[in-house]
Amino acid sequence: MDISIDHDKCIGAGQCALIAPEVFDQRVEDGLSVLLVQDPGADQYEAVREAAEMCPLGAISTAGAARPRD
């Protein structure tokens, strides 16, 4: 999974760090989101997807992590 954060959109709302704390954190100086890992393991995919969906600014983009087939 390749994750990117658009810092022009991010306002530091912190949803991502709450939902996926192993992947996202917030910068001390301004609260903007930072990635702790660029390419998290599959066990984090669902949390990262949820974080992207819950971000109020749509600042998180993900690629390369297709949902597993049922």
Ligand code: SF4
């Ligand atoms: S949820 Fe969105 S706006 Fe809030 S800190 Fe994370 S990336 Fe930024």
